[in-house]
Amino acid sequence: MEIKQPLTVDPQTDRILSDLPVIAVVVPCYKEEQALPISLPSLIQMLDRMSADGMISEHSFVLCSDDGSTDGTWCVISEFHKAAPGRVKGIHLAHNRGHQYALLAGLLAAAPMCDAAISIDADLQDDPAAMRQMIEQFKAGAEIVYGVRSSRESDTWFKRNTAHAFYSFQRHMGLDTVYDHADYRLMSRRAIELLAAYGESNLFLRGIIPQIGLKTAVVTYERSSRVAGESKYPLAKMLSFSIDGITSFSSRPLRMIFFVGIALLILDVAMALYVFTSYFGHDTIPGWTSLMLSTWFLGSLILIALGVVGEYIGKIFIEVKHRPRFAIDKDLL
Ligand code: UDP
Numbered sequence: 148m149e150i151k152q153p154l155t156v157d158p159q160t161d162r163i164l165s166d167l168p169v170i171a172v173v174v175p176c177y178k179e180e181q182a183l184p185i186s187l188p189s190l191i192q193m194l195d196r197m198s199a200d201g202m203i204s205e206h207s208f209v210l211c212s213d214d215g216s217t218d219g220t221w222c223v224i225s226e227f228h229k230a231a232p233g234r235v236k237g238i239h240l241a242h243n244r245g246h247q248y249a250l251l252a253g254l255l256a257a258a259p260m261c262d263a264a265i266s267i268d269a270d271l272q273d274d275p276a277a278m279r280q281m282i283e284q285f286k287a288g289a290e291i292v293y294g295v296r297s298s299r300e301s302d303t304w305f306k307r308n309t310a311h312a313f314y315s316f317q318r319h320m321g322l323d324t325v326y327d328h329a330d331y332r333l334m335s336r337r338a339i340e341l342l343a344a345y346g347e348s349n350l351f352l353r354g355i356i357p358q359i360g361l362k363t364a365v366v367t368y369e370r371s372s373r374v375a376g377e378s379k380y381p382l383a384k385m386l387s388f389s390i391d392g393i394t395s396f397s398s399r400p401l402r403m404i405f406f407v408g409i410a411l412l413i414l415d416v417a418m419a420l421y422v423f424t425s426y427f428g429h430d431t432i433p434g435w436t437s438l439m440l441s442t443w444f445l446g447s448l449i450l451i452a453l454g455v456v457g458e459y460i461g462k463i464f465i466e467v468k469h470r471p472r473f474a475i476d477k478d479l480l
């Protein structure tokens with residue numbers, strides 16, 4: 148197996164320094180003035196410990212991507228940066244664009260300064276201790292390491308079951324995601340560069356990243372409750388996020404219209420048998436037979452026609468995304 152040799156780059160000069168990887172921890176933050184004073188020290192401590200153990204470079208850092216917060220989040224980030232400019236960096240989006248965009252902005256900003264970036268939420272619901280295993284997997288050659296929840300014991304029965312129903316619904320609708328993985332993952336600098344080639348504005352990272360390819364690994368961890376503050380993802384926002392995911396990746400719902408039309412056309416035959424039996428049994432009023440036959444037949448015909456139009460719209464939908472058509476992993480040119 149080919150082992151990727153991690154590089155350590157000097158953030159200022161971009162020079163290679165040693166073989167310990169520089170790790171960036173990218174944290175999307177929206178109105179997290181309560182959570183950050185707890186989570187930042189704990190993330191910094193995690194980096195300190197790993198670099199003291201000789202696992203990562205001492206130049207590793209936390210990069211906060213402030214998603215246009217209007218509270219004191221940016222002040223908190225600035226304070227931490229002032230105290231340790233090498234350890235805490237930050238970017239501030241001009242307005243609130245949503246978690247996915249804040250995360251992408253952070254990853255793209257961190258990529259030139261690191262060998263790998265780990266994305267984690269500001270509320271530390273995802274266990275930072277799993278970073279060690281992620282980095283081990285990275286050193287063993289994985290370029291994308293997914294953090295997967297081992298259990299949902301801390302979630303309510305309702306949350307657990309609706310979440311699982313969502314995953315299987317998404318899969319049936321043609322959206323391939325990693326089961327029980329949110330956005331806690333490690334990506335090598337190369338994986339982030341490949342991600343940058345996806346120019347779509349409807350961002351659903353959990354769908355795009357499995358499409359990048361490269362060697363992947365999975366690390367499991369226990370998900371806990373928020374350290375402070377409240378969730379910015381109520382049920383309605385989660386629902387619309389999931390629908391966004393499906394409609395950004397799959398034209399299967401459009402194709403389903405066509406098959407429903409065909410199914411109706413087959414049902415038409417049974418319906419016609421019933422209508423004719425009633426007609427010849429003199430069990431009908433004038434006009435019913437012709438109306439029933441034409442309604443059923445035309446209904447299925449309209450659905451089939453819509454399905455055909457849908458096929459073409461599905462093609463346009465794929466084309467306009469201008470996604471990269473392939474990525475070359477290795478070569479012997
Ligand atoms: N977040 C963001 N922009 C938003 C909403 C949320 O950057 O518009 C960040 C938030 O600060 C947190 C992460 O996304 O770091 C996940 O949000 P949250 O914990 O509220 O979601 P939940 O875990 O409840 O699904």
Ligand code: MG
Pocket residue numbers: 268270272373378
């Ligand atoms: Mg959370």
